[in-house]
Amino acid sequence: MHSPPQRGVRKRVAQLVTMVTVLVLSLTPSLPASATSLDDVFAKLLVKQVKGTNVKKHLDAFQAIATANGGNRAAGSPGYKASRDYVAGKLRKAGYKVTLQPINYVESWSENSAPVLAQTAPNAKTYAANEDFYTFPPSPSGEVTAQVQAVDVTLPPTPAPSSTSGCEVADFAGFVPGRIALIQRGTCAFVQKIQNAAAAGAVGVIVFNEGQPGRTEAYSVDLGEWRAGIPMLFADFAVGNELASTPGATVHLKVDANLRLGTEDNVIAESRFGDPNEVVMVGAHLDSVPEGPGINDNGSGSAAILETALQMSLYPVRYKTRFAFWAAEELGLLGSDQYVEKLTPADRDRIRLYLNFDMVASPNHAYKLYDGDDSDAVGSPAGPPGSDAIEKRLAKFFSGRGLATVGTDFDGRSDYGPFIAAGIPAGGIFTGAEGIKTAEEAALFGGTAGVAYDPCYHAACDTISNLNLTALDVDADAIADSTARYAFNLRSIPDRAAAVAARSAAPPAYTRDDAHAAR
Template identity: 70%
Template sequence: MRRIVTALIAALALPLPLLSGPVTGPASAQAAGPADTYADRLVRQVRGANVEEHLRALQAIATAHGGNRAAGTTGYDASRDYVVGKLRAAGYKVTFSPVEFVESWTENSPPVLTETAPGRREYVPKQDFFAFEPSPAGDVTAQVQAVDLTLPPAATPSSTSGCEASDFDGFVAGRIALIQRGTCAFSQKVRNAKAAGAAAIIVFNEGQEGRTEAEQLDIGEWRAGIPMVYADFAVGERLAAARDATVRLTVDSTVAIGTDHNVIAETRAGDPDNVVMLGAHLDSVPAGPGINDNGSGTAAILEVAEEMARFPVRNRVRFTFWAAEELGLLGSDQYVSSLPQSERDRIRLYLNFDMVASPNFAYKLYDGDDSDDTGAAAGPPGSAQIERQFQAFYRSRDLPTVGTDFDGRSDYGPFIAVGIPAGGIFTGAEGVKTAAEARLFGGTAGTAYDSCYHQACDTIGNIDTTALDVNADAIADSAARFAFDLRSIPRRTAPATRGEGS
């Protein structure tokens, strides 16, 4: 049984003194203050063995429900109920937010993409282009209008085509939007195009090596209600070069919609106008139980939530377990979209934990300040301070870290899209560990961080317990510090329009 000694309870019940300043270096180098004391105590209470206990429960749930915990399944429902039971037992008031997802999508006949003017050219479905899954049905013939393209493409992924509403300034309603893949989520491009009056959408690959061919992609975006396809770079380049090109775009499909729920638990104490938010996605892919992806993040923040329930806080802390992340960040995306601006403004920062125990791990921190100078841009103001806070924890244990881009593949995406600073921990997915990382973290260079990524073998045996324990402590440390002191995080003065990611 986990217990907190009477002396600790008494000490934490005393009135809190003034807070120390923002942390800028290793925790051990800071003058001790209430945030430091609180963080140290919470870290000691959070135990890797308890996180593993949650993982074993999630594995048992998957085993009992067809081998997975995917959106729309009884495995997801049982995972949700398990988390809810633990949170309620810890004393949290738990709420739910509905998440719509595509229960099934059927392509009734092959899609059509035909250039009808100034010349005629028929593109080959399933080769030159694919219908986005789950594109709504539609048959549109209209002029194509390019949206902020980068041609020729830059050496590294960097196009912001369609990422900002302003990209569509001058867009003629009723035309087909021609958009380049790049540094924000496909769903964001789709929403911006729909808002500008596009009748259909062609997204084409960006053009760098490895980013030229089309493929079937599930972007989880059907609410725009217009047909949309994903094309080869060569198709987009040709249409962009053609003067006043007119295209017929047809998708013949049937979409059935289901509903799951995000799980949200918030501390009863703390300033409600200063919300520190932590999140991890609760669903797996259909192929397997998803114990690293993302049972690890779920279990880690659940353990932090259980222990934090015993401590006082100055700022409200919100723990969120997202539904349908694997279908296109649907849980976090619909949650953020549903919030009025006044509610978004209460969220001072968002911390994301997706895959924190990869077997061939690296300690990767989201690159809030773009100091790595690769890929996606920096996060919104405050993201750099979040990254530095995490770095301070790992330095205090003499552990190295490396940066990882906000590439749009996890639930921070919808938050940074509206200007909320974000950060968090990631230990790697299907990417290959470099020799330099192997020297820093051990493990095997030249192989994937998680060779069972999105596979049936992502089981309880597919985690590194050391990484899991260290990262659970890091989550507790930063959650505790921000729960007491947000002075390093700047107040937002206006909502942002730029999103990061994909």
């Protein structure tokens, strides 16, 4: 808790800032048109205040934390808790209302015995565990005998685009509660399919491979998800095809496993000023992978939004500004997903937009902006209405610096996913991960074509030496600019009523069925 003298100083400074704001407003008629908007005034001020050297100091602190705690800052580790405390302490001292929000993750999972999948009617057939099918870690234990019901499967399989089986709630319109859902692999995340099945009353789930070349066999993949609360299996195409083609097929399904959950904390910091019914949200994941300290992924995004928050803490923002430092992103977007899941509909609709910053200093960087309008008409769809405006706002900043940008898909690999699924406009910056830089990008941004944007992605070498400091400085300025502008001006973002309508028709949160595994 701050001492009374500190609070008094902060109150006087805040009053002074408010007086300056009133003065700026009173003078705007005499100012040039380019400097008459309050968002423009404060955006330019914040960009000057947010310095790359100070962002780098936070990254030095994250490196020191990792070094002192086994070399990483992964969820569930002492390094994560020390990172959490560092961020929360800085934000509290700056005057933010800070909340540590507990979220769950899988601490450990193991099987006591091999899973069971056997057809009991109309034929008797036992399938081979860990050959014809696998348990989906971290499936809860469960044993059930029930009729199988295929959900919007495509048989025979078709060439890409592949099956959308189970991706939409509407796919389960005729599903009979108490049955086992048989779902085909395809265009959305496994987790999305399983959660939809559980919501429809399924007592178990069998996901089977598509049947396309290279996607016929069963394999073991860790979902990082357990919240459906029902046993989950992944089967090869032959098993799924047989069950889907057998009228009235009934199976005995069993998973015998030990599932232990751990608890970690999101750090949520909210401005003291601003309309609480209109929220601007800015986020970055705070955790690393266990293999390394995660200084680029994603110390860079966390450090940049932290410095932005600290420098604007006394700004008399028009709209409540909320900074989120997510836990357990590397385990499947668990921090952001559970945050959005716990929001009431009213609280969800108060969030006017979400800005995501995940990896903003890749050593072989490109300036990539999330493709809010799907202007390339390739890959993932556009974000909810307003996402296009966010992309344009960020692009305008870079073009003002004489810098090029390229688009990057909302491919489900970062914390914007749950917000998009809730119909909340989203956008942000990404400088590249394990993908390979093209010759065209090298011409635009420098660096080396044919090499990964971040050769140390998810590796022990993602240290303080694994940064492009120029990209870090530029991106920190872009983050400051967009945050300040939206904190004062939301005219380009649809209102809450539009957000509600958008949410009902929102695209899937994730556009690849193995998006979690890819992170």
